[in-house]
Amino acid sequence: MRSVRTDLASTLREAVRSLLGARLRTLLGLIGIMIGIASVITMISIGEIAKSQSRKDFEALGTDIVTIKPPDYLIGRPGRATIGLEDALALAEVLPSVSEAAPRIETQGSFRYAGKRVGGGSVQGVSASFADVNKLQMAEGRFVSNLDRGRYFAVVGADVADAMRRRGAGTLVGQTMEVGERLYTVIGALESAPETYALPFSVDANRSIFVPITTIRRTEPEAQIELIVARAAPGVHYADATRDVRAYFHERARGLELEVVSAEQLIEQMESQLGLMTLLLAAVGCVSLLVGGIGVMNIMLISVAERRREIGVRRALGANRGDIQRQFLIEALILTLSGGIAGVIVGTGAAYGIAHIYAWEFFISPASIVVGVGVSTAVGIFFGFQPAYQASRLDPIVALQGE
């Protein structure tokens, strides 16, 4: 009586050879799984990379950031209570727990230089601290200062500055540009700022121009402050700063509803949003895996049907049902695992490409590899089981009679 089972190495070798014996079919099955796994891997990797990137963006800005804004549903409603400009500007002086506060009034406009269009985008009315709070770097000249009250001065973003240089401006400082109907004197230009991804407020500095907030108040009296980016004083817990800010505006603008959110909360919100997106994307990947798995099942069923004679011969030579079932299950597993490994490689490559396009810092997500290998194994077992079981249940006499 046999006690030792056929050894795994030779079983694996046999399985690989059977798979190589039906090359086209094996390739098709492999591609199906590969696409499924690759999409799951790409999606998980990109989700994780985006998440880590946005956290990095945020941390570059500082985790002591507190944003203050009216809730989205109130923006643009006429007759609502608004943030007063003087209150916003005084915030950092009045509250010891806040070191800086940068309010912003944002409008849209098109920019012209020497009679030619040099871009269009947001015209952001800001105070001096805005550059600091948002880590904007000067390439040339200076940023808006608090002494520029009401002056038609503009600081141009990097893209706008490039466009002006292409139109022949050598030094930008001192040039005159048209913003809408008005003429502004350029007092500075910004370095190109990295695209911040998924921050809850976007500065989009490269395509914008910045003007004194008091100027925009005059040119666009209807426009309101929709955002204040503040920074907690050193050593102050963000929760205390948040509480103080709430109390401050509660006192000064009764009936004004504001969302006061700390960086930590923002990061959490953002991450849960990205997590949701990742989940959604992974679900799409799972559907393609399901399709791939059904493909593998089909291929294995065809394989079992085509190899009935082989099954019969093996049974005649002493294979029991378990041996046959194991043989086909291992073939299915090798198929899906190879597809899975190919998928991990392709998916990681795709994630690298996407990260490269968006200039995100790429890393290999270990979770995605674990998921890729684990899922392809599970798919192999799940979808390989039925064909393998069917093979093991064939009557050897019938099987021997052939195709």
Added chain:
Amino acid sequence: MLRLVDIQKSFRLGTLDVEVLCGVNLEVAAGDLLSIMGPSGSGKSTLMNIIGLLGRPTAGSYFLDGRDVSSMKDRELSAFRNMHIGFVFQSFNLLDHLTALENVAVPLVYRGLGRGEIRRRARAMLEKVGMEDRLGHKPDQLSGGQKQRVAIARALVGEPAVVLADEPTGALDSDTAEEVMQLLIRLNREERNTIVIITHDPLIARQCTRQTLIRDGLLLGGLRQAEAAE
């Protein structure tokens, strides 16, 4: 060594029961070279499947190596088949993607032997059938006669109690058929292998040391006493 007692086998076709074997008795002793002859459709293959533990009789008992096999479950039956039965088929039934050596190795692989021993025994067996220079050939690189030699090596490699050959020369031209027959006879004489040859060819049957005839679901000459009394 091998004893079938009053074996019956019927197939259900719709509402009709077709009795193919209706009380077959057969004894095979070690060293026998036995032929089972009968016209096509007489139940030869059905009987061989029962002897080879691939099919179960409808009634009757079957003792192999002193054990009643009728109560065995798949695992034990498969192991028993692996140990005690060797098959030679009319259409060779070699596995196409394996070499001659690997084909011969299959029964030993299922026996769970070590790689070295499997190779050694398979090679030695191929030598015995004169195929030592074709070890690495795939079936499609072999002639019909060569394939059947490999198949015979595969049937014998596990030193089974009995080799069952169902029309082993049926797919071969007469010269090759004669060679294969001579090989079986030699293996029986020189190596004392027990061989049961199923055939409808009286010329083949005549070369065996014991002949039986299957007719009307009964086997004539299956018992050794009957042979002795003759």
